[in-house]
Amino acid sequence: xxxxxxxxxxxxxxxxxxxxxxxxxxxxxxxxxxxxxxxxxxxxxxxxxxxxxxxxxxxxxxxxxxxxxxxxxxxxxxxxxxxxxxxxxxxxxxxxxxxxxxxxxxxxxxxxxxxxxxxxxxxxxxxxxxxxxxxxxxxxxxxxxxxxxxxxxxxxxxxxxxxxxxxxxxxxxxxxxxxxxxxxxxxxxxxxxxxxxxxxxxxxxxxxxxxxxxxxxxxxxxxxxxxxxxxxxxxxxxxxxxxxxxxxxxxxxxxxxxxxxxxxxxxxxxxxxxxxxxxxxxxxxxxxxxxxxxxxxxxxxxxxxxxxxxx
Amino acid sequence: xxxxxxxxxxxxxxxxxxxxxxxxxxxxxxxxxxxxxxxxxxxxxxxxxxxxxxxxxxxxxxxxxxxxxxxxxxxxxxxxxxxxxxxxxxxxxxxxxxxxxxxxxxxxxxxxxxxxxxxxxxxxxxxxxxxxxxxxxxxxxxxxxxxxxxxxxxxxxxxxxxxxxxxxxxxxxxxxxxxxxxxxxxxxxxxxxxxxxxxxxxxxxxxxxxxxxxxxxxxxxxxxxxxxxxxxxxxxxxxxxxxxxxxxxxxxxxxxxxxxxxxxxxxxxxxxxxxxxxxxxxxxxxxxxxxxxxxxxxxxxxxxxxxxxxxxxxxxxxxxxxxxxxxxxxxxxxxxxxxxxxxxxxxxxxxxxxxxxx
Numbered sequence: 318x319x320x321x322x323x324x325x326x327x328x329x330x331x332x333x334x335x336x337x338x339x340x341x342x343x344x345x346x347x348x349x350x351x352x353x354x355x356x357x358x359x360x361x362x363x364x365x366x367x368x369x370x371x372x373x374x375x376x377x378x379x380x381x382x383x384x385x386x387x388x389x390x391x392x393x394x395x396x397x398x399x400x401x402x403x404x405x406x407x408x409x410x411x412x413x414x415x416x417x418x419x420x421x422x423x424x425x426x427x428x429x430x431x432x433x434x435x436x437x438x439x440x441x442x443x444x445x446x447x448x449x450x451x452x453x454x455x456x457x458x459x460x461x462x463x464x465x466x467x468x469x470x471x472x473x474x475x476x477x478x479x480x481x482x483x484x485x486x487x488x489x490x491x492x493x494x495x496x497x498x499x500x501x502x503x504x505x506x507x508x509x510x511x512x513x514x515x516x517x518x519x520x521x522x523x524x525x526x527x528x529x530x531x532x533x534x535x536x537x538x539x540x541x542x543x544x545x546x547x548x549x550x551x552x553x554x555x556x557x558x559x560x561x562x563x564x565x566x567x568x569x570x571x572x573x574x575x576x577x578x579x580x581x582x583x584x585x586x587x588x589x590x591x592x593x594x595x596x597x598x599x600x601x602x603x604x605x606x607x608x609x610x611x612x613x614x615x616x617x618x619x620x621x622x623x624x625x626x627x628x
Numbered sequence: 629x630x631x632x633x634x635x636x637x638x639x640x641x642x643x644x645x646x647x648x649x650x651x652x653x654x655x656x657x658x659x660x661x662x663x664x665x666x667x668x669x670x671x672x673x674x675x676x677x678x679x680x681x682x683x684x685x686x687x688x689x690x691x692x693x694x695x696x697x698x699x700x701x702x703x704x705x706x707x708x709x710x711x712x713x714x715x716x717x718x719x720x721x722x723x724x725x726x727x728x729x730x731x732x733x734x735x736x737x738x739x740x741x742x743x744x745x746x747x748x749x750x751x752x753x754x755x756x757x758x759x760x761x762x763x764x765x766x767x768x769x770x771x772x773x774x775x776x777x778x779x780x781x782x783x784x785x786x787x788x789x790x791x792x793x794x795x796x797x798x799x800x801x802x803x804x805x806x807x808x809x810x811x812x813x814x815x816x817x818x819x820x821x822x823x824x825x826x827x828x829x830x831x832x833x834x835x836x837x838x839x840x841x842x843x844x845x846x847x848x849x850x851x852x853x854x855x856x857x858x859x860x861x862x863x864x865x866x867x868x869x870x871x872x873x874x875x876x877x878x879x880x881x882x883x884x885x886x887x888x889x890x891x892x893x894x895x896x897x898x899x900x901x902x903x904x905x906x907x908x909x910x911x912x913x914x915x916x917x918x919x920x921x922x923x924x925x926x927x928x929x930x931x932x933x934x935x936x937x938x939x940x941x942x943x944x945x946x947x948x949x950x951x952x953x954x955x956x957x958x959x960x961x962x963x964x965x966x967x968x969x970x971x972x973x974x975x976x977x978x979x980x981x982x983x984x985x986x
Binding site for chain 2: 440519520521522524525526527528529530531532533535539540543544547617618619620
């Protein structure tokens with residue numbers, strides 16, 4: 318297990334390095350520059366570039382960037398908040414995005430697992446139809462549609478939840494963004510859990526467990542749930558991507574002061590260093606979660622734990 | 629002790645139907661079985677003859693689309709008799725499954741929970757009826773693994789199924805089946821998925837356990853070689869019914885049903901390499917259709933007119949031997965068993981005699 322983990326961590330770090338390199342190069346190909354202002358003379362632009370170190374060769378810029386980044390310095394913003402360190406832009410926003418994202422993932426997963434198991438166990442026609450409609454909706458309808466629907470119903474008509482994010486009650490006002498984001502997670506996890514649990518229920522080892530006279534609760538927890546979880550963990554990784562991209566739009570709709578809104582603004586105003594920093598934060602977030610999922614995998618499935626070594 | 633008291637299980641006129649989108653399939657069309665204490669009964673037949681479905685129905689593990697149409701499965705335990713088919717699942721789980729009747733499946737590769745260690749699985753089963761301390765369950769687990777011939781039980785307890793070979797896994801499955809000291813063990817083709825050399829060892833293991841514990845065993849197989857080694861009695865099944873039953877000697881030395889003749893002829897013989905391998909012509913009947921007469925008649929070269937019209941009853945040939953074929957009717961013309969088979973039986977008898985003498 319230790320060896321496996323060490324290997325996974327080294328791989329993750331190298332992936333992050335490659336991502337950073339690609340991001341950096343892509344930025345060079347972007348049209349325009351942060352100093353796209355007709356009022357600036359060429360000399361002024363040149364001196365601005367010099368003061369930010371943008372006149373150096375790309376490769377030098379890249380390594381200087383990495384060197385500073387390791388010290389926790391992500392550079393400064395050029396245009397949206399001139400000369401503000403990006404780290405200070407992130408400090409307040411990142412936790413908000415993180416909280417909404419993880420709560421959506423956890424809430425969606427738990428709800429999906431529960432619904433999927435229910436659908437696998439009670440195989441009446443009505444439950445099947447309701448389950449299929451719900452999950453299909455969840456998969457097909459993008460999260461911003463749910464967001465609009467919830468703001469109109471729960472927010473505007475019923476006045477249950479605030480329609481915009483509020484600093485004074487961060488949890489309560491995050492309810493609708495979390496709900497909107499978690500529905501697709503719930504639908505996908507639900508579908509996977511159901512089909513997997515149906516297979517596991519029919520498997521020989523569950524039948525055998527039944528013939529030993531074990532309690533149903535033991536069979537469900539130790540035999541069915543655990544084995545159904547394995548593929549669900551795999552899906553969670555890909556769900557995270559849709560969660561992250563979804564959060565970009567959702568944050569905007571509910572005026573959530575997270576990094577999603579910051580990223581969209583930075584892209585439209587050509588603020589290189591902010592775009593790179595945020596894209597990197599998103600990638601890192603993704604890779605860290607993948608790592609966590611891999612560890613979870615080890616915990617749930619002993620076959621992974623042994624690192625594929627034949628016994 | 630009276631005769632009736634010695635009977636462990638009596639299955640009477642069991643009918644099981646599978647409801648499929650394409651129509652009903654009558655997998656079991658009236659199964660009768662009797663199993664005595666301390667007896668090994670082999671249930672023999674082709675794939676699809678209903679061997680496994682029969683036993684699954686009284687273990688309560690039939691698939692959802694299977695319906696038990698009629699019949700009873702009386703289980704005699706001490707002075708009590710219960711009908712396994714009319715029992716609620718929860719009652720069966722509490723009183724029968726594991727503690728009275730246990731089962732070993734065909735494929736040891738899929739019979740164990742892949743995410744639990746062998747020890748955890750054994751301990752879970754051991755504590756499922758009696759709440760014994762974990763330590764005691766662990767010690768008992770070690771004992772059981774030793775009983776099924778695992779040499780390093782402490783190590784095996786900590787291992788996961790994927791770390792064990794097929795033979796080892798089947799031993800573990802047998803240990804789990806034995807763990808709650810059942811009276812009746814059902815072995816559903818327990819050696820079919822194993823290597824031939826391992827098959828032999830598992831058979832020997834089952835045999836020695838049966839003798840040591842005085843178990844009754846229902847042994848489902850399509851391998852007649854296995855039957856001759858382990859069974860006391862044999863029931864030959866065809867199209868969801870028993871068509872001939874008797875002691876091993878009755879079935880191997882004096883078979884009466886043309887289907888049994890076919891089965892015995894289809895066993896390859898090592899000593900005779902020139903002979904072409906025999907197979908029974910035709911295919912088993914479509915069980916989704918109504919069957920009139922003898923289900924085997926269309927494949928039976930000895931079929932008479934009556935075979936296509938009326939279903940033969942079980943004719944009693946001796947105190948132990950029964951066959952459901954019109955050939956056993958006193959009015960039927962005398963039909964001799966195929967000469968090749970007669971020759972084989974003569975050889976088998978000779979071998980047995982030689983073996984006994986030498």
